[in-house]
Amino acid sequence: xxxxxxxxxxxxxxxxxxxxxxxxxxxxxxxxxxxxxxxxxxxxxxxxxxxxxxxxxxxxxxxxxxxxxxxxxxxxxxxxxxxxxxxxxxxxxxxxxxxxxxxxxxxxxxxxxxxxxxxxxxxxxxxxxxxxxxxxxxxxxxxxxxxxxx
Numbered sequence: 001x002x003x004x005x006x007x008x009x010x011x012x013x014x015x016x017x018x019x020x021x022x023x024x025x026x027x028x029x030x031x032x033x034x035x036x037x038x039x040x041x042x043x044x045x046x047x048x049x050x051x052x053x054x055x056x057x058x059x060x061x062x063x064x065x066x067x068x069x070x071x072x073x074x075x076x077x078x079x080x081x082x083x084x085x086x087x088x089x090x091x092x093x094x095x096x097x098x099x100x101x102x103x104x105x106x107x108x109x110x111x112x113x114x115x116x117x118x119x120x121x122x123x124x125x126x127x128x129x130x131x132x133x134x135x136x137x138x139x140x141x142x143x144x145x146x147x148x149x150x
Contacts, residue, residue, distance in 0.1 A: 012126075012127065013042050013043075013045075013046050013126070013127075013128075013129050014042065014126055016042075016045055016046050016049050017041055017042040017044075017045035017046065018045070019038065019041060019042060021123075021126055022034075022035060022038045022122050022126065024122060030111065030119050031108070031110065031111045031112075031119075035111075035122065036105055036110070039105060039110065039111075039125060039129060040102070040105055042126070042129050043098050043101055043102050043105070043129055043130075044102070046098060046129065047095055047098045047099065047102075050091045050094060050095050050098075051095065053088070053091060054088055054091065054092070057084050057085075057088050060084070061081055061084070064077070094130075097130045098129075098130060100130075101129060101130045101132075104132075111125060113132070113133050113134040113137050114132045114133060114137075115133055115134075115137040116134060116136075116137055118134050119134075120132075120133070120134050121134070121135075
């Protein structure tokens with residue numbers, strides 16, 4: 001994986017979108033237009049950044065592809081490409097999740113737990129904009145998952 005990819009992964013969605021944490025005002029209604037605009041900006045910037053990484057990878061692989069006569073060199077390049085493709089596949093799945101989240105935002109379904117319906121919360125959504133469960137439901141799901149793994 002390139003240093004640029006590693007740097008972007010270590011950045012949070014707020015940093016990618018170059019926005020500051022949302023400052024709630026006293027008595028402000030949850031998921032009002034200002035909050036929705038804030039998250040729309042974060043989600044679209046994140047999606048666009050991931051898409052540009054995909055494009056960069058395709059260009060890199062086209063430009064760097066070489067038919068090395070040495071089997072070790074060829075294997076090394078193939079391993080590097082395999083790692084990049086695996087990372088891009090994870091990013092492709094994340095892009096789909098971001099687009100699903102943007103659709104929820106447009107349908108006024110964003111910010112509420114899919115399981116119990118309560119507010120997920122601004123801080124949690126800023127840390128993980130694609131979150132669709134509140135902290136309690138997510139914790140419960142993780143406990144159930146660990147029990148199933150046994």
